[in-house]
Amino acid sequence: MNIEQLPIINLILFLFMALLIPLLKRRPFKITLILGFIVMCLVLASSSHLLWHVNEVGSFSYTFGGHEARYGIEFLLTPFSALFTWVIIILAMIIYIYSSGDATEGIEQSEYGRYYVLLFILLLSMFGILYTNDLFNTYVFIEILSITTCAIISIKKKKDTYTSAFRYVMMNEIGSLSYLFGVALIYMATGYTNISMVSESIQVAFASYPFNIVIALAFMVIGLGIKAAIFPFHIWLPDAHSSAPSTSSAILSAIVIKVYLLVLVKILFSVFGIDILEQMNMPLILLILSGTAMILGSIFAIAQKDVKRMLGYSSVAQVGYILLGISLLSFLGLRAAFFHIISHGLMKTALFLSVGEIIFYKKTRKVNDFDGMGFIMPVAMGVFSIAALGMIGLPLTSGFISKLNLGIAVLENNYLVFLVILIISSLLNVIYYLPIIILAFLRNEKYHYRMTTIEKTPRTMITPLILLGILIVSLGLFPNVIMPYIEAAVETFIS
């Protein structure tokens, strides 16, 4: 087997598993779960190998059917795509282990199979988006991703999920079609859809058809902005994320939004290039959007009484942090953004999964009902606290490192205003995360030291939570383990 075929084999494995699940309907569900786990382990192994390969040996590309890249579809394996597919599969595995306990809250037993079909197609499309080096192919994978995410939201047979899924599908479709319009304009000006070829000829095209390129950039940024919940386009996010089952919210908030942000990075840096962006004042626009997102997202989060809606608004603010790193257009900024994508992925997964466990056992989503929860569900609340402290940005957690990096990147460009906004936003995080921790651990003395009140939770739900807690802390203590890979990923865009 050739190493160049590994990315395609990853995709085929996911597709194969998604097709196999309906066939195993009559068998005990455990068989499906174990097979799915094996598939994920195989993909993890091959992604790890690819990550090692691109960093040690070098990037490579694969063209489908032997057609040259101009006409055909090209998969490009760079340190960037290898790193983020690896991160995605690790997060997905943790969520998968958690959901294989009976924590798929609100989904009927007969729907489990369908849920996992959607999960595997979701992973397929995200891998495809990161591997592909073709603008139109990216569009096709984006559409697969948006249909499956909408379906995974509406899988619960509850009234409100249908309306929030409908709103999500409409917003998403406006986003995808805007993106496609951008692709059309770029194709018109350059004659390619292959990203590397477009980037070679875009300077010439910009000189002769500036109008096309400007509109294309606007359409693509807005389209991907809607999908990534960048501030003024975030309205679908809190509804969609709070009405979805907890495991899906974790996938949506921790992985799916980030994939769109990564596509945005690809578009901004690989397709248009820094020169054109600076001529069009794009960094300033994105900086303003990210600043408002950081402040207003946190303020909205304070007002929420439902924990999952609060986490949704917190995601809006966190997207602002990542966008801030991207829009600095510098090596340090992009490094901070990539690190925050990983650390926020870990923290949001931990938050959604621990909240999911609490909702599963206590059937409550109100922030006020968290009284004394720390004594009833010590592991879930413990991991929640670690992740929440990480969100605030306390040292020893990965959140501290990403905020430190962001701060350094902002100072390098002398944007003192954004350092102030960063600090204010962190303080706002304190306002909505800390009361929950205090309520859970420091109030309601009556639950103290009574072991009998501790809930018995299945091991499949506890293990991933503990794993996440350990990962958050160890990434905060030893960020240098993953930093070389992140820097290699940044170097594919800024050398």
Next chain:
Amino acid sequence: MNIIERILENINYIGAVALFLIGLRIVVLHSNLIKRIMGINIMGTGVFLFFVAIGNVSGGVVPIVGANPEGSTFVNPLPSVFILTGIVVVVSITVYSLSLVIRIYQNYNTIDQKELAELISEDNNEH
């Protein structure tokens, strides 16, 4: 006269953009859910028309090798191929969102966005 000539030259593109904007208006402003899905379709048609218009070469012939005399100019076939994929994608989105509308109608007995919003806020107040 010059302006009219330029408009006539670029009528394909102008039509495509107009369709896109009409569709966008319907999606954003209409309160009927089925009309909003139609809006998505109109938007999609606009983008597809744009793509096909890019591929057109004036005086070009159908790009089949061997069927035409040598040296004739071909129409660019690549955008049409893209659009075949695009049409399939928009059809699947339409099917999915229509099925959602059926579920919404079964639960709320209305497909009007404003009435839905009232019903949902009533639901939330009861809890």
